[in-house]
Amino acid sequence: MKSARARALSWTLGMTLAAMLPQAAVSAAFQDPLDVPAAVDVASLTSRIFAVAGGPERLFAVGAQGTILASDDQGARWEQIPSPVSSDLTAITFATKADGFIVGHDSVLMRSRDAGRSWTRQFDVRTLNQAMLDHYRKLPAGEADGEAIRQWIAELEQRVASGAPLPFFDVWFADSRLGFAIGAFNLLLVTEDGGEHWTPWMERTENPRGAHLYAVRGTPGPDGEVYIAGELGLLMRFDRASRRFVAVPTPYEGTYFSMAVDGDTLVVAGLRGNAFLSRDRGRAWTRLDTRTTASIAAVSRMEGGRFALLAQNGGVLVADRDGRITPAGAPLGRSSYALAVAAGGAVAIGTDAGVKRVAVAAPTP
Template sequence: MPRLTTPSVSIVLALVFGASLASAEDKASLAPLAADPLARPTEVMPLADGTLVLDIARAGNRIVAVGERGHILYSDDGTAWTQAADVPLRSTLTAVAAIDGNIWAVGHDGVILHSANSGESWEIQRRDPRGQPAEGVDPDDIRQGAPLLDVLFTDLNHGIAIGAYSLLLETSDGGKHWSGGRIPTSASDAAADAEVAAESVDEQAAHASNDMQSSVFSADELKIGQESDPHLNAIARTESGGYVIVGERGAIFRSQDGGKLWERSQLPYDGSMFGIVGYEGQHVLAFGLRGHVFESNDLGVTWSERPTGSELSLMGGVPLANGGAIIVGANGIVLHRARDSEPLTTSTNTAAGVIAGVLPLDSDGTLLIASENGLSRFQPK
């Protein structure tokens, strides 16, 4: 999902006022830090579990959460949280994935971090800040410096990270080496992409236009064409081994060969999808802008819309057994269904604000919420 935030103003102010009081010798030593303050180790803060948290994941018996300023927190019960002190940067972290005690976190500046001890200490596997390209990255590539928005590992060796401007990176050695660039599609798919026009008026424009705009703009003028390099917001894998990526303006990419080649298609809605979860077979559930939820049983070849009764954007979600799901988003919305034959029901966790991630916590239905106001428990009605 696009979970883009700006660096903390407090960090900038600290650098400015700290440098103003330093000696000439100190200023010289501070120059590299002032040039790239996000390269400094994260700051341990006593209330970090109450700040912006963008994703959570299970790592064996542990839960790990990531968010702004390079904050990484872990807990063994979902109640008491410890902030990892050994995090080597302050870039905003947008997503996290785990295979037992091995954990990967991705974020702004093309960052990929890895922990081999259940989140207690971290190392940088990749960093690609604007103007300081990572090894093998063309400094003129539009993807140089782009944020990573999601990450998925299928085992200890194989992982995929995705992000802005169709950025896709892969590893086959646990992240020691990451390769890739633009998501690889076949030549025939690329030609088809160029031929496909947005055949319907973008729903956002339609809602905003009303009578006044319709008297000024024609329907053709309100059409929004497809992006050649759409942002890739979320990735899921089904039990069949197929992958589906959802992105900007209804863009869908799917792969049935382990991610070597991707086929592009389009949702029956031109708005962005911010999340997707995978189930058995080729069953996936995608969600995003203006409360839209779409479901597919053929790895995204065909889609059916699932009513939500809301126009609040949906940002994160997790699959449940039997095709069930929990989906969360703006204004504290929490959608839930126990199985795929049931409709989505709505609860609201107002105190959370915008919710970015969720995990089932207890057998009584209690959820762990990751939001703009930090980590909290919530039990939907």
């Protein structure tokens, strides 16, 4: 199976999806990572970390082989949280202070109801493909998206037969009820009841080539904007009238791995240092001069209308309101995949050797 966002962020980032396959430990007898809880040991603190995010008064990080970490001091120290799987985990978010969601390889979608202290599985490849197939088979034959639905039925019948997973790459909630989980080959699930039920929406995207979907972000609230970014220069905005994701033209035809939104302002970034800023919801774009050919692995909103961008080599760049880029410190010099803004003028960076807290230089007056 072609691979996952985090694995892609191993960053040749030409997106040869073979690199995205989970790295199972070699053993005499194969153990399905869905049946094996993540190992609880000190080595987890130096695992590859593919996502870092703020939770209810804590920072959380997820990564290779089911690793889940939490920090109560804004990223200075981390502790391991038990995980029911050892599949690679690619994204984490919280819909409320109590309700958290994690997604990853093997079609894993997990939920916490206790502010991230414990996690249970909602879906994996052994249940998701069949659930999506059952959903599409029940839709009316005269549905407007009938052709797309027929194609998904055929695709999912093959996946159910073969057991082939669709990896998730990101998850995000607009409010306590409306959430989105996205992934490979146009995978899109939506919940409108706070994660109790998830509905496939793959037929509701303007994505005819079935590009991978890597980042979903928006403005909070039930009426806020929602955007999805992915391969082939793909950017889509949720149109509430039609309940579809419609394409938004962008200046780049390569892959976008990351995105951040602040009101009408959004930044999309990806391969070879390409990053673009729009202040009018994607109608006009300005190229950000990142001064690097390293791919941009993550973008995060900062105070004062600024954005932090993370390059694959661990370099942090800060874009101000006018799109001017300032390096925020020397690159870490190691593969880096995720970034979250922490308190005290710092960022927490997910790397190939755990989470690193890095001070961000104050903006030049």
